[in-house]
Amino acid sequence: MISLGGIRDTLAGWIIKPLAPVLSKSRLTPNSLTVIGLAVNGFAAGAIATRHLLLGGFLILFSGLFDLLDGALARLTKQATSFGALLDSTADRVSEAVLFFGLLFLFVKESSVLGVFLVFLAMVGSFLISYIRARAEGLGIACQVGLFTRAERVILLALGLIFKQILVALLILVVIAFITVGQRLLYVWHQANRI
Secondary structure (H helix, E strand, O other): OHHHHHHHHHHHHHHHHHHHHHHHHOOOHHHHHHHHHHHHHHHHHHHHHHHOOOHHHHHHHHHHHHHHHHHHHHOOOOOOHHHHHHHHHHHHHHHHHHHHHHHHHHHHHHHOHHHHHHHHHHHHHHHHHHHHHHHHHOOOOOOOOOOOOOHHHHHHHHHHHHHOOHHHHHHHHHHHHHHHHHHHHHHHHHHHOOO
């Protein structure tokens, strides 16, 4: 059976395979790629807040390239460290928060109560997905289950911006994020009861 994760990993492989060796010959480090990706998301948030939705969507996708490449470069050049992994996870959370802030700024400026409400729910759902995984792993339970990982959430948000269907994208993101939260809680509950 084909899964979203399998499709995502296959597409990511097509991108990483030719680019990672080229980057390994440059002076860029995995941590610098992480920081560049975070900065690009900052520009994306600014574009969203000023209603340059198409630009914001493409910048989000562009920042995802750095998110794919930092880990691949770390593994290829044997520069993978615990701090690098922590920096990457932290940058992911900050990036999401910054993007949601850009959306929130836009919807407050446009007096869209629905938009503000959906951004809030999307932010809560996204952070819960990450929190449950981190907390479960702290308990010794690997928890990568669920419909939507960060990659799918980011792609959905970018497509919503590019096609100017951001409210629809946010609604889908909210529903699937909370389904994923439920899936992860249920999975951890089952795993914890087996220990």
